[in-house]
Amino acid sequence: MSGIFPDPTHDHHGCAPAAVAAAEEHCRSKGLRLSAMRRAVLEKLAESHAPLGAYDILDRLAESSGRPAPISVYRALSFLTEEGLAHRIESLNAYVACGENHGTAQPLVFLICERCRQVGEAKATDLGIKIDQVARSAGFTPQRATLEIFGICEHCSREPA
Incomplete structure (x- = not known):
């Protein structure tokens, strides 16, 4: 399992475009829409590599634009987790972007x-x-x-x- 953690000197911001491109392809193949909010939430998760709570995501989104309503972030997280594009880390009540593109059935x-x-x-x-x-x-x-x-x-x- 070596190599599943990014090197600490790795530029995490470069991961967001790849995650968004994979999400766009996933949504296109299933006839789903990757809304602007869903995209923004996924970008913040992919840039982090550390788990983020919903309010952490809200704070990061507020840095670049107005602060969205919490329900918007929760809805985006729900969509992303249902589609296997992000995962909820239950014990931390936080989320991470999916790094494997494996869907939701894989343990x-x-x-x-x-x-x-x-x-x-x-x-x-x-x-x-x-x-x-x-x-x-x-x-x-x-x-x-x-x-x-x-x-x-x-x-x-x-x-x-």
């Missing part, structure tokens, strides 16, 4: 660095098979599965605490 593991707050995203195919087997044996049909693991990323582990 995911989020690796959350306790020092730099960056989130790495990894596929959990083998784990997903087990989760699916356990759920189905109980008569349960899983819709999505995520696992959040807290620790120290490879970059931070090289630096003194």
Whole structure:
């Protein structure tokens, strides 16, 4: 799983255009609309690489234009997560842009660095098979599965605490 965390010297602002282009293609292929608000929220998430709460996003949007209504940001986040373009980190009540373009069905593991707050995203195919087997044996049909693991990323582990 090495390399799932961006290098700390990486310019995060360069990630936004790629994320928006992937989102536009995703929406075009499904006949959906990537509204200006959805695009702006996704840009802020992609520029960060660290999880952002809805009010963090509101504050960042307010820096470049007027402060939008909170409901607008929440609606955009709902759309982005439903379409697999962003993910909600439940334990942090925050969001990250999807870095894998895998849709919503793939089980995911989020690796959350306790020092730099960056989130790495990894596929959990083998784990997903087990989760699916356990759920189905109980008569349960899983819709999505995520696992959040807290620790120290490879970059931070090289630096003194």
